[in-house]
Amino acid sequence: MVKYCAQELGITHIFIDSLMKCVKAEDDYNGQKDFVDQLCAMAKDCDVHIHLVHHMKKPSKEGDMPDKHDTKGSGSITDQIDNLFMVWRNKPKEEAARAQGSSSNKQAEPDSLLLCKKQRNYEGSADGEPTISLWRHRDAGNFVAEAGMCAQFFPNYPHVESM
Numbered sequence: 362m363v364k365y366c367a368q369e370l371g372i373t374h375i376f377i378d379s380l381m382k383c384v385k386a387e388d389d390y391n392g393q394k395d396f397v398d399q400l401c402a403m404a405k406d407c408d409v410h411i412h413l414v415h416h417m418k419k420p421s422k423e424g425d426m427p428d429k430h431d432t433k434g435s436g437s438i439t440d441q442i443d444n445l446f447m448v449w450r451n452k453p454k455e456e457a458a459r460a461q462g463s464s465s466n467k468q469a470e471p472d473s474l475l476l477c478k479k480q481r482n483y484e485g486s487a488d489g490e491p492t493i494s495l496w497r498h499r500d501a502g503n504f505v506a507e508a509g510m511c512a513q514f515f516p517n518y519p520h521v522e523s524m
Contacts, residue, residue: 477489
């Protein structure tokens with residue numbers, strides 16, 4: 362499928378949701394390692410980016426910030442990949458909003474963080490593993506870069522522009 366999409370359709374980004382649907386057993390660490398190894402080889406051979414959704418272990422507390430060692434399954438998954446991004450949902454902010462409403466002291470915090478936890482080939486001068494703050498635009502169902510920002514409008518997508 363990757364070869365066909367890359368060579369015949371010219372697709373450069375492929376998303377697989379998720380690893381748990383591609384390997385039979387949750388504890389099949391060799392199967393996970395082999396599958397990710399094949400994806401890494403295919404990405405290089407076909408010059409594509411393959412984005413694999415992979416779940417994390419349950420944290421001891423829901424508000425805990427994840428680390429690359431919090432991924433489920435084989436440790437070889439994070440060893441083999443070039444980039445690792447994690448999404449953290451700010452549950453403490455949500456709980457404070459439910460309990461205190463608009464008087465919560467967490468109002469200015471982002472709703473989620475996009476955490477870069479690995480970037481193998483980074484050669485720039487800035488932070489190679491940045492943390493990106495995101496605010497959820499509830500009406501559009503997506504994220505924006507700053508609180509109160511309008512959601513991105515896609516003119517070729519059948520929906521009404523948010524204000």
